[in-house]
Amino acid sequence: MxxxxxxxxxxxxxxxxxxxxxxxxxxxxxxxxxxxxxxxxxxxxxxxxxxxxxxxxxxxxxxxxxxxxxxxxxxxxxxxxxxxxxxxxxxxxxxxxxxYHKAELDERRLLDSWSKVIDYLQVSMEHSTVEEFRVLFLDKKNGLIADEVQQTGTVDHTPVYPREVIRRALEHSATALILVHNHPSGDPTPSRADIQMTQKIIDIAKPLGVEVHDHIIVGLRKNVSMRGLQLI
Known part of the structure; x- marks a missing residue:
């Protein structure tokens, strides 16, 4: 039976x-x-x-x-x-x-494929349980040279070292950057510390001929552009 x-x-x-x-x-x-x-x-x-x-x-x-x-x-x-x-x-x-989403960025000018950039960042980072700070390094035609996670932190903090970011930009011969980090809380609203850190990187990068195009903060199913908010 x-x-x-x-x-x-x-x-x-x-x-x-x-x-x-x-x-x-x-x-x-x-x-x-x-x-x-x-x-x-x-x-x-x-x-x-x-x-x-x-x-x-x-x-x-x-x-x-x-x-x-x-x-x-x-x-x-x-x-x-x-x-x-x-x-x-x-x-x-x-x-x-x-x-798949990263492959969509290969050999493209990132500023001409902004929706694909956002899709890739959202898929990569929105569900991370800790903060990650990454940098997209671009050439003079805004093509992607490298995509690097610079730092990984805790649930609400990631240590970022502006001079290290610029050092890597110079090693890559990058002329522009897109800064990115996530908020595991799900709310992508930039904090005062986010704004201050971004400005420090801009201040160091500008005299060296490196432009910061944007700083994207990724939350759950949504994201924020600091340039869009006129914070840079």
Whole structure:
């Protein structure tokens, strides 16, 4: 009797996966709810497990599909049923999304592709649980030379060293910069310290022929341009 029930459960499990695959092939991601797409992503990493309760637990814990993919590895491993391999799968998907958006910037003049710049920064940073300060180094045609995370801090502070930023700009032979950092609180409103730090970098950069185009602050599903706010 128990073997019959086990066989029935296995058949139902396989049938559910096949139906989900068929629907995905027919409709793409539009035909799947967030938890179903997470299920689908976990199929290969967890071939013998029912991934539906795991997917629903992920969304309940992290609040959204994008936040789940961006969640720190250690927090993902707290979800019952997730293995190291399944966590690798989710982190690889997030890395692929970030890589896709970054590729959209390659060999482009960034100021002519501003929406793509913002998309890349939002995907890369909006769900980070600590502050990160990064710099996009540009050439004289506003092409991207390098994208570097300069500092990583705490939940509400990142130490920034203006002279180090300019030193890296000179090493890259950059003529312009876009400064970026995130606010893990979700509110991208610039603080007084943000404004003062930006001005220090501008003051050091200008005599050396390096222009600061903007300082973008990334929050949850929104961002702020300091130039847009006329703060620089």
């Amino acid at each position: 128990n073997e019959a029930k086990s066989g029935s459960a296995t058949a139902s499990h396989k049938g559910h996966r096949q139906r989900l695959r068929d629907r995905f092939r027919k409709t793409g991601e539009q035909g799947l709810a967030d938890y179903e797409l997470l299920e689908f992503l976990l199929f290969s990493a967890l071939p013998r497990q029912d991934t539906k309760p795991i997917a629903k637990a992920l969304l309940q814990r992290f609040g959204s599909f994008s936040a789940t993919l961006a969640a720190p590895r250690e927090r993902l491993k707290e979800i019952n049923g997730l293995s190291d391999v399944s966590v690798d799968t989710l982190k690889a998907v997030h890395a692929a999304i970030v890589r």
